[in-house]
Amino acid sequence: MPFEPSSELAAYAEKVVQRYPERRSAIMMILHALQREQGRISLEAQEWVADFLEIAPIxxxxxxxxxxFYREHPVGKRHIRVCRTLSCALNGGYAVCDSFKQAFETGLDEISPDGRVTIEFAECLASCGTAPVALVDDDLHENLTPEKVRELCESIKAETPAAPRPEPAGETAE
Amino acid sequence: MSRANGDATMPTFSKSAPHPKERRIILANAEDPDFDGTLEAYEGRGGYGELKKAFGMTPEDVCKEVLDSGVRGRGGAGFPAGMKWKFLDRRSGKPVYLICNADESEPGTFKDRQIIHKDPHQLIEGMMITAFAIQAKQAYIYIREEMPYGARILDEAIEAARAKGYVGDNILGSDYSCDLVVHRGAAAYICGEETGLIESLEGKRAYPRIKPPYFPAALGLYMCPTIVNNVETLCNVKHIVAMGGGEFAKIGTTGNTGTRIWCLSGHVQKPGYFELECGKATYGELINDLGGGLLPGRKLQAVIPGGSSAKVLRAGERFTGKLRSGEAFDWGIDDIPLDFDSPMAAGSMSGSGAVIVVDDSVNIVEVLANINAFYAHESCGQCTPCREGSLWMKKITGRMVSGGARREDAALLASIGDQIAGRTICAHGEACAWPTQSFVAKFRDEFEAAAERNPDEWKNREFRLV
Structure with missing residues (x-):
């Protein structure tokens, strides 16, 4: 099915394209808006962007x-990105990441069983002076410890209703 | 509470009282708890006064002041900004573009974030003065997506500045017009490389261009003459106009003028950012005095003096040689002056001003493994030596950490680094090779000993860097 942009997205694309002498330059700004709205960037949506910018879909x-920071796959309702890079790692970044994973009983780069989060490592988030840090959606959390992560995860759970994914049809049939 | 924005959801970053050794010029307003970063607050402190002053001068005169100031680029390479501007090749008659590189992504660096969040108008004023000086047709701020609020703060600040005639059509009632637009990246380190950034701004993968011929000053954005400067560099332009290039050059030392914001992180008691007059303090003072020293009971193992791509300095190492002035030097890490030239004289670089301290609580092989994972992830993939080599280096340091390394791996690792540096389109080749080359050369025993490590014991370690 062809992708139908929302009226907001279409209006934004029209606006942002004016900022550049060449239409193609607007691609990153449009993809950001699209991903924010859709949660991911589907192939159909990419075709719409290509059409809008008058370039080939490839x-x-x-x-x-x-x-x-662009993705074709969906993520959980909240997107947690833990800084992996040196200054954070020297200050316990890996333990912080483990605490996030334990709290949601999930691995890296997947939607947690309760559907609430996807946890990923990110490279340097440019806040090395308050290491270790993590982004939860747009919000930067600084000077994290496993205890602070546990509190943060409790508040994420309280704010975000669980939405476990249904078992894929093929597996339930077995 | 202070924020550059009235939005209650906007995060605030803490501010720090100046250390007696600091000299705050760029951070003077940003770190003031009474300053909220709004246009009103900025104007209340004389903000946009320098823009008015610059518009009373000729563009050539503004360029000359910046050249006279000797200000060097704060993003990493330390190239004199005035010289960069002089290289603008206008012969094609094409429009000139100005780009602010706010892709702050060298591990260890977090200074531009402070400026953008706390004093966005200083950057905007510096940019509009620069745009006028080089007669740019259009200006862009390329900001990394890891700072989503930074982009919003800048968007709102630009709108406020536009309403006052500081940005956009007929700036300050003159016949000069230049719009300023925020462009958001998407977390690729290579966009900090100026030609990669330009490709990205054109809507493509950030594959750096080869120089020559693609020097941005001649063939930049849309193949037009383009100047790309770092956030802190552009802020300095405002202060150069305020005090005059000659006066500015009196700050710091010869060839290393102005202040620099140093970012201190890793194993220190008080990590943070400190604005210091160039050459007037040392790495020892930064780490032990401003940074509060090492954690109790720990010993220094290494210092990375200018972002994770800079060659490592080993604790106890001596650096000897002759300075450009002819004066002989004999330094330990603590004695190296904080400027551009001294870390270079010590065989490394000041890079983006990011100092990462590593104490004896971690294994140095694992530190390099962490760094190599970063550079392997961030290679754009265009040049074979960097694309393949960065992954090989990551793999080898990986097996040194997890068990299964061979004794000759140390030599193999070093040789891969040697085969990348100097053989790639952009400096990412050096950025990924220098850590490996320097770590292996300076900590050879540790890298060779990795072969004898008991993998099981190592697997169960509590503290990990990879």
Whole structure:
């Protein structure tokens, strides 16, 4: 099914394209808005972006697949990105990441069983002076400890209703 | 509470009282608890006064002041900004573009974040002065997506500045117009490389361009002459206009003028950012005095003096040689002056001003393994030596950590580094090779000993860096 942009997204795309002398330059800003609205960037949506920018769909996919913060796959309701890089690691970043994983009984790079979160490592979040840090959606959490992570996860659970994914049809049939 | 924005959801970052050794010029307003970063607050402190002053000068005169100031780029390379501007090649008659590199992504660096969040108008004023000086047609701020609020703060600050005639059409009632637009990246380190950034801004993968011929000053954005400067560099332009290039050059030392914001992180008691006059303090003072020293009971193992791509300095190492002035030096890490030239004289670099301290509580092989994982992740994949080599280096340091390394792996690792540096389109080749080359050379025994490590014992370690 072809992708139908929301009126907000279509209006935003029209606005942002004016900021550049060449339409193609608007791609990253449009992809950010699209991903925020849709939760991911589907192939159908990429075709719409390509059409809008008057470029080949592969030129869109090149961009989506190159930049770590764009994704074609869905994530949990909240997106947790723990800084993996040196200053955070020296101050316990890996233990912080483990605490997030334990709290949601999930591994890295997957939607947690309760559907609430996806936990990922990110490379340097540029807040090395308050290491270790993590982004929860847009919000930066600094000077994290396993205890602070546990509190943070409790509040995420309280704010975010669980939405476990249904078992895939093939597996339940077995 | 202070924020550059009235939005209650906007996060605030803590501010720090100045250390007696600091000299705050760039951070003077940003760190003041009474300053909230709004346009009103900024104007209340004389903000946009320098823009008015610059518009009373000719663009050439503004360029000359910046050249006279000797200000060097704060993003990593330390190239004189005035010289960069001089290289603008206008012969094509194409429009000139200005880009602010706010892709702050060298591990250890977090200074530009402070400026953007706490004093966005200082950056905007510095940019509009620069745009006028180089007669740019259009200006962009390329900000990394890891700072989503930073982008919003800048968007709102630009709108406020536009309403007052500081940005946009007919700036300050003159016939000069230049719009300023925020462009958000998507977490690729390579966008900090200026030609990669330009490709990204054009809507493509951030594959750096080869220089020559693609020097941005001649063939930059849309193949037009383009200047790309770091956030802190552009802020300095405002202060150069305020005090004059000659006066600015009196701050710091010869060839290392102005202040720099040093970012201190890793194993220190009080990590943070400190604005210091160039060359007037040392790494020892930064770590032990401003940074409160090492954690109790720990010993220094290494210092990375300018972002994780800088060559490592080993505790106890001596650095000897002759300075450009002819004066001989004999330094330990603590004695190296905090400027551009001294870390270079010590065989490394000041890079983006990011100092990472590593104490004896961690295994140095694992430190490099962490760094190698970063550079392997961030290689854009364009050049074979970097794309393949960065992964090999990650793999080898990985097996040194997890068990299964061979004794000759240390030599193999070093040789891979040697085969990357100097053989790639952009400096990411050096950025990924220098850590490996320097760590293996300076900690050879530790890297060779990794082969004898008991993998099971190592697997169960409590504290991990990879």
């Amino acid at each position: 030129k869109v996919r090149e961009v989506v697949s190159f930049y770590p």
